[in-house]
Amino acid sequence: MSYLSIEFAAIFVAFFLIYWIFRSRVAIQNLILLISSYLIVGLFNINFALILGSYSVILYLLSTGIVYSLRPKLWLIISVVAAIGNLAVFKYFNFFAPQLQHQFAEWGIELSLPVAEIILPIGISFYTFHSMSYLVSIYERAIDKRNSELTKENWRGMEPVSFFDFALFLSFFPSIIAGPINRAKSFLPQLQNPKPREVLEPHRAFMLIILAVIKVYWLSSFFSQAFVKPVFDNPTEYHTVELILAIYAYAIEIYLNFSGYTDLVTGIALLLGFKLPINFNAPYLATSLKEFWTRWHISLSTWIRDYIYFPLGGNRKGFSRTQINVMIGMVLSGLWHGETLNFLIWGALHGIGVVLLNIKDQFKERRLLHRGLSKGRVRDIMRREVTGWRKYLGRFITFNYVGIGWLFFRSETFDDSMAYITSLFHNYGNIAENLEPLGILAGLIVVIFAIYPLLTKLPEIFINLTKKIPFVLLPLLFVAILWGVIYLAPSGIPQFIYASF
Incomplete structure (x- = not known):
């Protein structure tokens, strides 16, 4: 059910x-x-x-x-x-x-x-x-x-x-x-705890449930049916632009679906008097792959860190051993999702990406030390938040690298992945015949890299607004929102992607 x-x-x-x-x-x-x-x-x-x-x-x-x-x-x-x-x-x-x-x-x-x-x-x-x-x-x-x-x-x-x-x-x-x-x-x-329980943060609980319905029932289902499923089912029949659009759409679909499920069960738990751990923190705002894993499926990434990476030695046994531990943790993360070659590749891609970033950081650290900077100063520079154009470039590179991984994650078999990649590089015919998907792709890029940071603030704004509405009127507001979402959503009850893992 x-x-x-x-x-x-x-x-x-x-x-x-x-x-x-x-x-x-x-x-x-x-x-x-x-x-x-x-x-x-x-x-x-x-x-x-x-x-x-x-x-x-x-x-x-x-x-x-x-x-x-x-x-x-x-x-x-x-x-x-x-x-x-x-x-x-x-x-x-x-x-x-x-x-x-x-x-x-x-x-x-x-x-x-x-x-x-x-x-x-x-x-x-x-x-x-x-x-x-x-x-x-x-x-x-x-x-x-x-x-x-x-x-x-x-x-x-x-x-x-x-x-x-x-x-x-x-x-x-x-x-x-x-x-x-x-x-x-x-x-x-x-x-x-023997003390009587109480409903925790009721306004937040109801907001999370409504947000979950919007994410999973409406938006995730829409992206799946409109852009993802048709293309991934038969990639050889689609233009390169449509194939890129499907990858972007799946990145959005899986985020909406999985974070929506987390919102739903977190809201339910609050209504029952329990707090669940935070599982998502705007992952597509990450400017590096390492930061992505501090924002995506946080309960899994921290579990792997604490119960696999640290017991293997973490970063305490030298730089080379650290990279091996990273690869083991990421590959096991892939195999946890499934036993197919595609999930192994997905985990390995993330492991390789993190290792390459660690190598880059090590070269940067050595270069700064050679310039005569103190270790404390170098540490502060390495921890400095990315700003300006570098932030947007980092987000763009990270999102697209993650998207490559999602291609393998979504494809049923390795052969399906290769068919998709082959089509991606060969089906670049007349672009004039694909202006509509090109426009949609451009719109998604604007949403992901310009509007998405603003969207992450909406839940708190909604909570603060509902606190100002008389409590007896809130059920009418929630019912109206849910009715609108159900009316706009595609037919059928969507499945939770991560329930199969």
């Missing part, structure tokens, strides 16, 4: 009323959340709920070894291997099964693997990441407890939680489908 459907809206209103009837009973509210989360997962496929439940039981039992055994690191390794192994089986088994069958056949062993029977459970990537943050957090707690004399208040880890809270942490319905990725240290205390 889509979170944008009328059915979900009706059920959520009933759920919302029941949930807040028990405002003074946090434990009952949590029970309602847990049951509702499993029902939502089960509506996609009852097996998905059973898999999530089984996973929660096994991981929780393994986590107790971290807390109570004399070898917490061993139990951490076992738990992480179990979590990653579960994800690998469901996400990558169908990719490797044919190769395994072929290899065993060469060895004279007939092996029939159930390739078609393994279906990717909804939300598995996200609840795997949630569980791993919990495992690492209680491991840190266990180590601190054994190796220090610090008081309870000063331990930097967290106490193990009940199975009930752990199960709800993994299944919390606003963020299980497509994130954002919650950290155990920040989200579990919200679940465990």
Whole structure:
């Protein structure tokens, strides 16, 4: 059931009323959340709920070894291997099964693997990441407890939680489908707080929900149907201008779709009394690829930084090792999105881009040091914000580099990507016959590089305006806006792109 459907809206209103009837009973509210989360997962496929439940039981039992055994690191390794192994089986088994069958056949062993029977459970990537943050957090707690004399208040880890809270942490319905990725240290205390909850920032919550409907239901669907899907389905039939337009349009589509989903679930969480982590911060304002990853899918990029990049050594083992760690993190990010060659290329492109930027920065730093500047002065120069024409040039280069990556991300197969690129360089016929797409492309460029910075300020302006409107009139305003969006939007309920990851 889509979170944008009328059915979900009706059920959520009933759920919302029941949930807040028990405002003074946090434990009952949590029970309602847990049951509702499993029902939502089960509506996609009852097996998905059973898999999530089984996973929660096994991981929780393994986590107790971290807390109570004399070898917490061993139990951490076992738990992480179990979590990653579960994800690998469901996400990558169908990719490797044919190769395994072929290899065993060469060895004279007939092996029939159930390739078609393994279906990717909804939300598995996200609840795997949630569980791993919990495992690492209680491991840190266990180590601190054994190796220090610090008081309870000063331990930097967290106490193990009940199975009930752990199960709800993994299944919390606003963020299980497509994130954002919650950290155990920040989200579990919200679940465990015994004080009565309250709706958080209601004006912001409703603004986020309306913004989500505008982004996903209307604009993202429009760009997909008008410019993206027709071209990517048959790129050889389109002019170079139309192919470039489709890449730009997909960059906008995936941003609107994914950030719109984040807006929606963040608004829902606020209505339930919870805060989710920020996942987007105007990513197409980035002037470099490194800055882009501090603005795009922030909960994933920081998770990779903290749980992959830093454990590999981060930047503490020399410049060359740092670049290897960057590449590993980015490639794994690509493989997390999917098992195909295209996602590997997408991750590698971002890794190569960041490495090249690091090399450029190192040369610039050395050049400044050779000029006799102090290390402190050089550090200040390197951190200086890009301004003037360099800012716009940086944004233009970054957006187009990211767009090249989106080409591989959107294409179904590597052959499809190559067909698209080949058409891009060969279908440059009579430009006079493609003035309309050229005009649309020019309009998108103006929106992205001139108007987009202004658009990022609209949500706060809208929130401040709604605060001045009598509260009883706000529902009429929201209904009017939603009706207008539904009227303008293409037919059909759009799917969340990241729900498939």
